[in-house]
Amino acid sequence: MSFTLVQVIVSGLLLGAVYALFASGLTLVWGMMNVVNFAHGDFVMLGMYTAVVIWTALGGGPFASVPAAAILIATLGVLSYFLLVRHIMRGPMLAQILGTFGLALFLRYAAFWYFGADFKTLPDTLVGGSFTLGGVRFEGARMLAGVGGLAITLLLHVILTRTAMGSRMLAVSEDPVAAQLMGIRPQRMQAVAWAMAGAATGIAGALIATFFYTSPTVGETLAIIAFVTVSFGGFGSVLGALVAGLIIGVVESVSAYLIGPVYKDVIVYVLFVLVLWFRPQGLMGKA
Amino acid sequence: MKTTRRGFSTGAAITALGLAKGAGAQAAAVKIGVIYPLSGNSASAGNYSKQAIEVGADVINNGNADLAKIMPLAKGGGLSGLGGAKIQPIFADNQGTPAAGQNQALRLISEEKVAALIGAYQSGITVTASAIAERHGIPFVNGESVAANLTERGFKWFFRVTPVAIDFARAYSEFLREQKAAGQKVGSIALVHENTEYGNSVGSVIGEQFAKDGLSITQKIAYSANSSDVQPQVLQLKEKNPDVLIFISYTSDAILYAKTMKEVNWKPSIMIADNAGFNDPAFVKSLGTTVEGLVNRSTFAGGKPGSVPALFNELYKKKTGGDDLDDVSARGLQGFLVLADALNRAGSTDPAKIRDALKATDLPAEQMVTGYDGVKFDDKGQNVKASTLVTQMRGGKYVAIWPKARATDQVILPYKGW
Incomplete structure (x- = not known):
């Protein structure tokens, strides 16, 4: 195996970890309350703009922008839950779909209005440095994003499966009425889920902004990946999103390298369709 | 459609009559229709081009001493070939859609009675707008659309100044x-x-x-x-x-x-x-x-001090409050100047005479705002001296x-x- 191929696989894994992080917020909300958040890509976009604003206004790097984006987008998540999602959940399925879709358009065009249509990028010196290990080059911004993505996705998984809070959330997702009889407040748990999903999404945005471009429509490009990752890994499973994200990242990179960039999406989607064919619930979803 | 053309000839005749009669009287302004995206996705490009053309019209009407050393048109006092008639661009918004571009072309020709048209930035809109001009027998000068097929339609009234792929x-x-x-x-x-x-x-x-x-x-x-x-x-x-x-x-x-x-x-x-x-x-x-x-x-890169691009850039900077001419706005301005030169040589607002003058265009490199080798049209209306820097x-x-x-x-x- 050539060094270049190893390099391609490494970069695919690092990218996949970021995919996993911004898919985990989506899968969490779905698993909790069967709501698909179509505004998810635009949450990522706002996380990216948080990083851009913190750099241009305050000169702050990711260590300032990651917590700030986490708090801001978590707040946005909670607000969206109380002001919009809680109400449309009582309506028909179509209202749920169009409700968050409307939110997506609102956020996107608000960004057009406030930030303008220009592409923004962060200076690449913000997360400087790189090192070479066994002929493979690791670059600062991508390492930070990949390792950060991996760590936060795993943390989310641990919170959901190993803590009392996680158990309460699981109880609400399985049967809100029974959970309420046990003294758990479903709405509070659902709001917590939106906050956690928002925080993860905001962090993903702030991390990806260090090596990507930021524009009001960037959410569209990224949301597709998030939706594919979530259904590939299984709706509701954070661990599934992690595995799926890593697989998609590597398959995308390797096929772009070996076959050609215009074919990489074909290969990813063929794989995606095959997985759904044999396991409609996704890799780790519950049947 | 013929009536319209005759209408123009009559208009031209009246202008000529006016010139003959009123010694020293101000000749009527020559209207040029300018179609650009002033709203929609490409609005910023359209608005920059609009300001560049306004600078061009100002130079022709009011003169600029430095430019006059290189460009005869910059002496001021309007178009000398038309008895000092001022050149007046009438701007129309194509809204970024081929349909709006077509409607605006029609409105400019039938209501504003323009002598010629310029535009329309997006290749797809230039296609529809220039088709209207062709049907009415009005010259259409394009400064910036690069789609290859524009000059392959066998049009007789279409001229393209910009270089292509x-x-x-x-x-x-x-x-x-x-x-x-x-x-x-x-x-x-x-x-x-x-x-x-x-x-x-x-x-x-x-x-x-x-x-x-x-x-x-x-x-x-x-x-x-x-x-x-x-x-x-x-x-x-x-x-x-x-x-x-x-x-x-x-x-x-x-x-x-x-x-x-x-x-x-x-x-x-x-x-x-x-x-x-x-x-x-x-x-x-x-x-x-x-x-x-x-x-x-x-096609535009500043140029040496005292050259046409540098002088126009100074004027443009003054007008816009600090922006430089760019590739698109410079090409738009160049298109406008080519049309103005043809109008001046035609000495008339008769569309056929303007077209003949456009066909005979032969401008040298040193008069270019853009980095072309000059302007000279082939039978299809493409500028064969268009080149890029x-x-x-x-x-x-x-x-x-x-x-x-x-x-x-x-x-x-x-x-x-x-």
């Missing part, structure tokens, strides 16, 4: 062959292009021209412009390590390629970008210093380096990057 391909080819003669290696060339109409068509034109000129393209990569990651492609390039790399890209992909090449730490010895994404002010502002020495094309990124700004006659700076190779 083949001119760019020739410029790159000649530039590279000169660098080869000067000792640079150009043995292997990689062509990386996005895979919509723009990237595919320009890519194939470059490929054909290079093959004819004995330059070998050894690697061709097509990618989709909304890719989320380009690292595998840059690694592919790094592995093959071509001497020359040519990009045909939009903005988002240009940003990703520039960033990723630095991350991967690879650069060719000559890197060329075909305008578009790499010329976007957003790209230049944030990544200009990451692509030091990048070779690009532009080759520019190079120097400290966050593009400067002209080729052809030598209009270069402001020396070529510096190899590509430096970051």
